[in-house]
Amino acid sequence: MRPRVLTLLFALLATQLGSLVAPAYACGCGAMIPDGFSRIGVQRETSVVRWDGRTEQIVMRFRVDGDARKAAWIMPVPGRASVGLGKAELFTDLGRLTVPERRTRGYFWPREADWPFSSGSRDGLSAAMPGAGDPSVGVVGREQLGDFDVARLTATDPDALKRWLGTNGFQLPDRLATELRPYVDQKWEYVAVRLAPRDPAKALRGDLDPLRIRFDSDRLVYPMRLSRTAKYAQSLGLYVLAAHRMEPLSPIGGSPPEVAFAGTITPRGSVAELTGSDRPVFLTAIEQEFPEPARIDGDHELRATAEDTPYRRAVYHDELLTVGGVPAWVLTVAGALAAAVVLGLVLIRRGAGRRGARGA
Structure with missing residues (x-):
């Protein structure tokens, strides 16, 4: 009895700990930096990448939480970028196109929610960024886009980029500055975004306006290296x-x-607005987990597969098998019982007939 009680206690403890550790979603295209001692968490990042072989566009939307009233976000890009606002309906439209196929899968024996185990009731089935500064940092453009103040930068030295951000009100963590070094060596540029609601009393929470970033690229690359700095598992x-x-x-x-x-x-x-036409295009939806972000060793580069094999994820709805509304297992058990009764009667009659023959 005691081992069973201990097992139950450990299970309950694990459940409680699991409820306290919220999943951290990847800010794969860059890094989010809150101001001062405030905090900000990216609850969800959804990205759409459009690549035509020459130009790449990335549209992203962050869902954030915390008490920060402003934050900075950095994204390295391989070439000169233009930045604008994206459309929120893009994610709704793509979600509708990729919705999993629903399939029904039958099962024979009753489960916990089925009669006779159930009780009869069932749930449904289921501030501006001045371009001041450091000669190692060049400001190639700046735009005010909704709640975003966007600066597009070049940097020949990650420490210079750190000083520039500090001058403009943001402290770049030392580890993040280190992770920027490979991008500086490759002469990448940066999109630095200041997130500040137009209402200064409003904290950054919920879904932010989508950002659309466009740059020339002869390969499809999705920057991920900066997610090495995350403390928790990423998605x-x-x-x-x-x-x-x-x-x-x-x-x-x-x-x-x-x-x-x-x-x-x-x-x-x-x-169609993102692709620039209504001509058919191939859509691939990819998901990946990063249990140990420190192991991330580079950026994602994507290539075409050998064949354009279609695939749609299936979601199964398990349903008790029935015949005419009666559970199949009930009919089977009843049939087996009836057959057993008939067989028993036959055996009894045969036995009685033999005894009668012997008595005669």
Whole structure:
């Protein structure tokens, strides 16, 4: 009895600890830095990548929480970038296109929620960024976009970038400055975004306006290196719109990427606006987990797969098998019992007949 009680207590403790540790979603394209001693957490990042072989566009939307009234966010890009606001309906439209297929799967024996185990009731089935400064940092553009003050920067020295951000009200963590070094060496540029609601008393919470970033690139790359600085497990989700089905070249230190959807679609509405036409395009939805972010060893580079094999994830709804509304197991058990009764009667009659014959 005592081991069973201890097992139950450990299970309850694990459940409580699990409820306290909220999942941290990857800010894969950059890093979020709150001001002062405030805090900000990215609850969810959803990204859409459009690549036509020459130009790459990334549209992202953050869902954040915390008490920060302003924050900075940095994204390294391989070339000169333009920045604008994206459309929130893009994510709704893509989510509708990639919704899993619903399938029904029958089971024979009753489960906990089925009669005779159930009680009869069942739940449903289920401030501006001045461009001052350091000669190692160049400001190539600045725009005010909704709640975002966007500066597009070049930097030949990560320490110079750190000083520039500090001058403009943000403290770049030392570890993040170290992770920027490979981008400086490759002469990448940066999109530095100041997130500040127009109402200064309002904290940054909920879904922020989507940002749309565009740059020239002859390869499809999704910056991930800065997520090495995360303290907790990370989760990445990408919608990729290209000429073919796409896949990452390597897991870059995470679990094997999983395809949630792959198929040719005809763009409409916000999707057509992003692709620039209503001609068919291949959509690949990819999900990946990073249990140990420190193992991330580079950026995602994606390539076309050997074949454009379509795929749609299936969600199964388990349903008790019935015949004419009666559970199949009931009919089977009743039939077996009836057969047993008939067999018993036959055996009894045969036995009685033999005894009568012997008595005669």
